[in-house]
Amino acid sequence: MSSDRYHQHFFVSWDQLHRDVRTLCHQMIERDFKGIVAITRGGLIPAALIARELNIRLIDTVCIKSYDHMDQGGLDIMKGVDHDGEGWLLVDDLVDTGKTARAVRKMLPNAHFVTIYAKPDGRPMVDQYLTEVAQQCWIQFPWDMGVAYVEPLVDQMKR
Numbered sequence: 771m772s773s774d775r776y777h778q779h780f781f782v783s784w785d786q787l788h789r790d791v792r793t794l795c796h797q798m799i800e801r802d803f804k805g806i807v808a809i810t811r812g813g814l815i816p817a818a819l820i821a822r823e824l825n826i827r828l829i830d831t832v833c834i835k836s837y838d839h840m841d842q843g844g845l846d847i848m849k850g851v852d853h854d855g856e857g858w859l860l861v862d863d864l865v866d867t868g869k870t871a872r873a874v875r876k877m878l879p880n881a882h883f884v885t886i887y888a889k890p891d892g893r894p895m896v897d898q899y900l901t902e903v904a905q906q907c908w909i910q911f912p913w914d915m916g917v918a919y920v921e922p923l924v925d926q927m928k929r
């Protein structure tokens with residue numbers, strides 16, 4: 771699927787991401803997980819922050835790729851795990867079409883699956899998420915952005 775379907779951007783700063791992860795952790799504070807399975811690469815940063823908040827030291831990965839920047843290709847699963855997820859927390863940064871989540875759910879059907887952001891098509895695939903984002907929005911994460919100079923408005927108008 772191509773990038774044409776994304777008409778807007780939803781920008782997430784490091785601060786915002788950290789706050790969102792902490793809010794999600796508040797909702798999971800009573801849970802006792804054996805460990806975390808992070809879906810690489812996007813799930814790694816939320817997983818590290820969650821591990822700190824919930825004091826989880828055991829962290830594993832499912833290594834999977836489905837997008838080349840904004841273009842969705844076939845799923846490439848490079849590494850799985852040798853259990854069904856019972857008692858484990860499964861973490862990704864977001865769910866979009868739900869294709870990645872569906873494949874990982876098959877591998878770990880009993881894990882508690884959370885994402886920080888969820889779009890409507892993929893939402894049914896996760897057990898819990900924090901913020902819903904419109905389907906046509908591309909979520910821009912802080913690790914994909916940089917700080918740049920912005921011209922004053924009056925100068926932009928002159929061009």
Ligand SMILES: O=P(O)(O)OC[C@H]1O[C@H](OP(=O)(O)OP(=O)(O)O)[C@H](O)[C@@H]1O
Pocket residue numbers: 809810811812813834835836837838842862863864865866867868869870871892
């Ligand atoms: O719901 P879907 O349409 O399947 O999209 C969601 C997946 O896409 C992104 O990963 P991506 O494949 O871009 O790899 P990355 O995590 O390494 O950036 C994101 O981190 C999710 O894992």
Ligand SMILES: Nc1nc2[nH]cnc2c(=O)[nH]1
Pocket residue numbers: 837864866907908909910911
């Ligand atoms: N960064 C980013 N990766 C994605 N992979 C699938 N959808 C998205 C998105 O909205 N943002």
Ligand SMILES: [Mg+2]
Pocket residue numbers: 809810811812813862
């Ligand atoms: Mg990913």
